[in-house]
Structures are given as structure tokens and as C-alpha cells.
Amino acid sequence: MGSLITRTLQKSLKRPFRFLYWSANSFNHKMCAMDSESLGFYTGRCILDFPPKSSRSSTWYVAAAGFCAFSSSLLAGSYSTSQSEEDSEENAHDQQNVKRKARVVFVLGGPGSGKGTQCEKIVENFGFTHLSAGDLLRAEINSGSQYGVMIQNTIKEGKIVPSEVTVHLLQKAMNGSDNDKFLIDGFPRNEENRAAFEAVTGIEPEFVIFFDCPQEELEKRLINRNQGRVDDNIDTIRKRFKVFEESTLPVVQYYERKQKLQKINGAREKEEVFKSLKPLFLPFLEEELLQLTKELLNGIDEGDYALYKRLCDPSLTAFEPDAQGHLVEGLPFHKFYLDMSKRFPSPSKPHSQVSSPKITFIGDEVALVTYTRLVQSTKDGVPCVEAFNETRIWQRGLDDSGIAVWKLIHFHKSKCPLHRAHHKSKGSPHSCKE
Ligand SMILES: Nc1ncnc2c1ncn2[C@@H]1O[C@H](COP(=O)(O)OP(=O)(O)OP(=O)(O)O)[C@@H](O)[C@H]1O
Numbered sequence: 001m002g003s004l005i006t007r008t009l010q011k012s013l014k015r016p017f018r019f020l021y022w023s024a025n026s027f028n029h030k031m032c033a034m035d036s037e038s039l040g041f042y043t044g045r046c047i048l049d050f051p052p053k054s055s056r057s058s059t060w061y062v063a064a065a066g067f068c069a070f071s072s073s074l075l076a077g078s079y080s081t082s083q084s085e086e087d088s089e090e091n092a093h094d095q096q097n098v099k100r101k102a103r104v105v106f107v108l109g110g111p112g113s114g115k116g117t118q119c120e121k122i123v124e125n126f127g128f129t130h131l132s133a134g135d136l137l138r139a140e141i142n143s144g145s146q147y148g149v150m151i152q153n154t155i156k157e158g159k160i161v162p163s164e165v166t167v168h169l170l171q172k173a174m175n176g177s178d179n180d181k182f183l184i185d186g187f188p189r190n191e192e193n194r195a196a197f198e199a200v201t202g203i204e205p206e207f208v209i210f211f212d213c214p215q216e217e218l219e220k221r222l223i224n225r226n227q228g229r230v231d232d233n234i235d236t237i238r239k240r241f242k243v244f245e246e247s248t249l250p251v252v253q254y255y256e257r258k259q260k261l262q263k264i265n266g267a268r269e270k271e272e273v274f275k276s277l278k279p280l281f282l283p284f285l286e287e288e289l290l291q292l293t294k295e296l297l298n299g300i301d302e303g304d305y306a307l308y309k310r311l312c313d314p315s316l317t318a319f320e321p322d323a324q325g326h327l328v329e330g331l332p333f334h335k336f337y338l339d340m341s342k343r344f345p346s347p348s349k350p351h352s353q354v355s356s357p358k359i360t361f362i363g364d365e366v367a368l369v370t371y372t373r374l375v376q377s378t379k380d381g382v383p384c385v386e387a388f389n390e391t392r393i394w395q396r397g398l399d400d401s402g403i404a405v406w407k408l409i410h411f412h413k414s415k416c417p418l419h420r421a422h423h424k425s426k427g428s429p430h431s432c433k434e
């Protein structure tokens with residue numbers, strides 16, 4: 001119900017307030033609206049029960065959403081009066097959503113369960129950006145921010161920093177990154193964290209990893225961690241365990257109910273734990289390789305040799321129809337064709353499409369991408385299509401700056417047999433070679 005409220009409120013609210021939520025405890029019920037840029041904070045006492053006791057609760061929520069939208073507009077002095085203003089606001093909002101199309105995996109587990117350790121491995125292997133909520137908060141302390149003392153004291157107490165601070169730091173880090181895949185470690189630590197992140201960013205995680213590990217093991221690891229952290233002492237460790245059980249486990253259970261939880265036994269050797277994580281991330285790698293293959297084909301259609309050179313290993317080997325049964329080695333053979341298509345462009349640029357792709361991994365660093373390539377073009381004003389079966393082998397290695405990149409090391413291309421019946425039907429596209 002909490003997320004329904006925040007979604008309803010967010011929809012009614014649009015902008016300028018990006019963060020609006022109910023803060024309810026046994027003493028009072030507050031309605032809070034927050035501008036996530038300035039961390040400005042507005043609260044007003046709420047006259048409604050939360051959670052509502054009556055069956056007409058949804059009416060209350062809608063009324064509350066309307067009230068919030070209206071009052072926050074007044075506070076910001078930007079109440080929208082015309083349809084066109086509303087439209088352009090909608091567009092700006094959508095553009096912001098594009099930026100928000102990030103994909104997120106949350107990584108949870110007790111203190112010392114190996115979240116940071118495993119995130120490092122995932123980053124190395126699957127191209128994610130790692131954002132540790134704890135690291136961002138520690139960096140905020142060190143930056144001399146006005147929230148530094150409050151954050152430091154909260155961490156020393158083993159407690160959880162208010163969501164508006166943590167979510168703001170996460171959002172800033174995500175917006176400042178070129179990547180669109182994020183591993184968010186140590187977050188959400190409580191229900192408030194979870195609802196605030198969803199309300200501010202509009203993002204739900206792809207899935208949530210939970211490292212399950214007995215407390216005795218965690219305690220041993222934290223005592224031995226030796227990284228000079230203010231919270232790695234037995235007093236704070238015990239407080240953190242309590243906060244984990246009381247506040248974080250309910251979030252874990254929430255994602256379990258939503259069938260988004262991936263529970264991993266974290267009490268094993270580091271490598272064993274990582275082995276269990278790999279299958280969860282393979283779909284991201286498959287997607288990356290397919291994208292890379294499409295980028296390459298597009299480059300070939302465009303006659304873009306610079307792109308071809310960037311994606312291919314200099315000692316690329318190939319079997320392809322133009323080489324008439326010979327194995328071709330290196331890039332010059334291919335450069336000839338790409339340069340030709342640049343110098344003598346055909347009236348209609350060819351357009352390649354990938355059909356029925358299949359990706360197979362051979363170990364961690366080699367992948368086989370097989371598919372049928374359909375190349376559309378026109379010949380004498382008539383649409384034509386050619387089909388090829390292609391197998392491309394990609395290998396991952398480190399580039400000059402030590403970043404892991406995939407390079408094409410071999411491909412095999414053969415022309416598909418013609419489908420006579422199809423090509424004879426009048427008016428349909430036919431093969432260019434027919
Ligand atoms: N599978 C493992 N077996 C043994 N030790 C481990 C394992 N995974 C991590 N460790 C060690 O335990 C300590 C805590 O690990 P790590 O910092 O990754 O945990 P964390 O979950 O990120 O902790 P926190 O929530 O406190 O930031 C480190 O010293 C790390 O080297």
C-alpha cells in the first residue's frame with residue numbers, strides 16, 4: 001500500500017517536488033514533501049489516520065494526493081494553468097525518465113556478509129557500476145558536508161541515516177554515470193529507504209540479491225576486517241545486527257513476496273559464492289554481446305571502418321563468401337569493402353537485421369553469437385533482401401587502459417539458400433543476386 005500511495009502522490013505531484021511521503025509513528029502522522037535537489041524539507045501535520053482504518057481508505061489517499069500536489073505547487077509557486085505548459089512539463093518529465101531508465105540490482109545481507117566483496121567481482125565481469133550506500137555516506141562525511149556530523153554519529157550508533165540523504169547521494173551518483181546498470185549495495189536498509197528510492201527515481205530493481213550468513217560468521221569477519229571503520233567494533237557490530245533484523249529483513253521479505261529475491265548462501269568461500277551469482281548476470285552479458293554485434297553490422301552497412309577497427313581484433317580471422325573458401329586473416333581484406341562502400345555508395349544504403357540470435361559462452365571470456373543476417377537494400381528501384389548465416393566469436397580482454405572490452409576474433413559467414421516459392425510471388429522483395 002505504501003508504494004501505491006507514493007506512486008499516486010508522485011503522479012499527482014509531477015514536479016517540482018520529487019519526493020513526498022508519509023512519515024508515521026505512534027506519536028504523530030506527518031505529511032512530508034521534499035525537493036531532492038536542495039534537500040529542502042517541508043512537513044505538515046496530517047489529519048488522516050495512517051494506515052487508514054476505514055474501507056474508504058483509497059478515497060483518503062486520492063484526496064491526500066490531490067492536496068499534496070496542490071499545496072506543493074503553491075509552495076513552489078509554479079501551479080500549472082495552461083494545457084501547453086502542462087504538455088511541455090510532461091515532456092521534460094519524460095526526458096528525465098529516459099535518464100532514469102537505469103537498471104538496478106539491490107545487494108542486501110547482514111553486515112560483513114560479503115556484499116562489497118562480491119560487488120567487486122560482478123563489476124569486473126558484468127559491466128555494472130557499483131554504488132555502495134555506505135561508501136557514499138562515508139565520502140559525504142569526508143567531504144565536510146553539512147550532514148557529515150549527523151551521518152558520522154548515525155553510523156557510529158549502527159543506525160540508519162535518513163533516506164532523503166542517502167537517496168539524494170545515490171541519485172546524484174547515478175546521474176553522474178554514463179552506465180545504465182547499477183549494483184546498489186547496502187540499500188534499501190529499511191522500508192523508508194525502499195519507498196523513498198522508488199518515489200524519487202521511479203525505478204524498481206531488476207532483482208535483489210540477499211547474502212544469507214549466520215551471525216557468528218559475520219561477527220568473525222567484521223572483527224578481522226581491519227579497514228579502520230568506526231563501526232567495526234563489537235558494540236556497533238551488535239547494534240548493526242539488531243538494526244538489520246528489525247529494519248532490513250522486512251525489506252528482504254518484501255522482495256521475496258514480490259518474487260524478486262535471489263537468496264544466496266554467503267557462508268561459503270568467496271569464489272563459491274560468486275559462482276552462484278554468475279547465472280543471474282548472464283542475461284545482461286548476452287544483451288551486451290547482441291548489442292555489440294548489431295553495432296558492428298550497422299557499422300558495416302555505413303562503411304564505417306573506424307568503428308570496425310575498434311570492435312575487431314587486428315588478427316581477426318574469417319570465412320566469408322567474398323573470400324571464395326579461403327580463410328582471411330587481419331583487417332585489410334575487410335577494409336577494402338568498407339572503403340569501397342564509402343567511396344561508391346549504393347543508391348540505397350543496405351540495412352542489416354539480426355534474426356534468431358543465439359549466444360553461447362565458452363568459459364568466462366569467450367562468446368559465440370550465431371544468427372541469420374537479413375540485408376535489405378534496393379536494386380534498380382526494386383527492394384531486395386539477402387540472407388546470411390553468421391557465427392561471430394567475441395573474446396574479452398583488457399584494453400590499453402586496463403578496461404575489459406569484447407573484441408571480435410573470428411567470424412564465419414555463409415549465404416542462405418534462396419527460397420524459390422517466396423521470391424516468385426509477385427511484388428514481394430526478392431534476392432539481390434536473383
Ligand atoms: N565468503 C567469504 N568468506 C570469508 N570472508 C569473506 C567472505 N566474503 C567477504 N569476506 C571478508 O569479510 C569482510 C567483510 O566483507 P565485505 O566488506 O565484503 O562485507 P559487506 O557485506 O560489504 O560488509 P558491510 O555491510 O559491513 O559493508 C571482509 O574482510 C572480506 O574480505
Ligand SMILES: Nc1ccn([C@H]2C[C@H](O)[C@@H](COP(=O)(O)O)O2)c(=O)n1
Pocket residue numbers: 111132133134135137154155158159160161162166185186187188189193231240
Ligand atoms: N542505506 C544505508 C546504508 C548504510 N547506512 C549507514 C549505516 C551503516 O551501518 C553504515 C555502513 O554501511 P555499509 O558499508 O555496511 O553498507 O552506513 C545507512 O544509514 N543507510
